[in-house]
């Protein structure tokens with residue numbers, strides 16, 4: 553500002569005042585996208601092996617970890633399977649619900665903002 557003013561123009565700024573319209577923030581403020589927990593719910597009918605298969609197939613879990621999460625859901629009623637962006641979480645829920653329905657199991661999968 554100051555050094556682009558015509559020579560005759562008065563400038564009454566204090567030493568630390570950057571002046572009107574001067575950009576003082578150099579880094580852009582970026583907002584992290586919200587994350588969503590994908591939850592698996594227990595029921596009395598879906599076979600344990602089916603739940604383990606679902607966790608391996610749609611969440612890329614190894615057999616041991618898939619079995620562990622299945623057991624947590626079985627014992628506690630619910631567990632977080634993973635945390636994803638809204639679009640990915642929505643896709644996982646749809647895949648699990650669709651796959652379970654097609655196999656005639658009542659397995660429920662939902663998502664919730666973290």
Ligand code: TYC
Pocket residue numbers: 592593594595596597598599600603622623625626659660
């Ligand atoms: N409770 C089921 C059974 O005893 C197993 C099960 C585990 C079902 C996890 C759903 O999300 C679930 N066969």
